[in-house]
Amino acid sequence: MDATVIVINTIAIISFLIALLKDKEKAKKSLLVAGKSFIRILPMMFIIIIVIGLLLGFVPPEQISKFIGKQSGIWGVLLVGIVGTFMFIPALLSFPLAASLLESGASVTAVAAFITTLTMIGVVTLPLEIKELGKKMALLRNGLSFVIAIIIAFIMGAIL
């Protein structure tokens, strides 16, 4: 078991104990909410796990790095960025998927673009966003988020 696992679980346990001291009822309710969300995310988690297994098992790293590796340049990054905007999976599950891409030859730039567009931009939820915030603001937010996601990705690629 690595350090991160221990850190995350320790934080969760301590937070829960503090919550328990503050308000027993609310703490219990939190656990119920946690349990429900966990069950809710399980099927999607298994889908992602299968996709990762198939990806790493069947797609040769040369193929992945050809499309979204270091030498693929801006087009590869734009491609994963666009895929990220259309994907409608919980942000939590985008990280293992991103890690598997990284493992199989994708560049840091591509992976950073993927995560950032996936979390910040929602093409699927865009109609709802337009309804609530107006066309101009919703389109500006999603459009500029895409631009900064690509910028962040290239800076990350240059630094790391």
Added chain:
Amino acid sequence: MKRQEKQKDERKAKKGIIRDLIILGIFLAITVILLIEFPDKREPVIATSWDFFLEMILILPAVMVLLGLFAVFVPKNMVVKYLGKTSGIKGIFLAILIGALPTGPLYIAFPIAATLLKKGARISNIILFLSAWACIKIPQELVELQFLGLQFMVTRLILTVIFVIIMALIIEWIMKWSENKGGVKNAV
């Protein structure tokens, strides 16, 4: 009224889970066929999936507990209460902090942002709030730490905060500029 909404939410959640289970079934079937056709791939595919399963199952329950705590202990109306009026540097950091605390998918935040808009909160703060909600969550950062490492997580976090602030100010500027232009046109 509230109870009705709750029931509706629960029905929606049930529908979602059934849809996910169907997709999972399709993926499982495809995988079984592929692994029967290509026996030499069985070992690498199963080993990889198993590794990722272990990594996830060791942290997801803890992450869910944190999400649950945030959901129950951070009231939704806190957002409107604190973000309605503040501005300046304090507003910027408050917007990010308040966006980073509550939990749930981004589309839950849209109605809250709409309320803020109606109450006259600064546009830049609303954009910051939405962006923070989308990608600066503590439990989310922890999962990123687990799978992509400390360096990746911290670098992306810092860059995201910087660029999200710049973006928020640009959007506010554009919105105001186009409003003024519209105003002049209407006046003429």
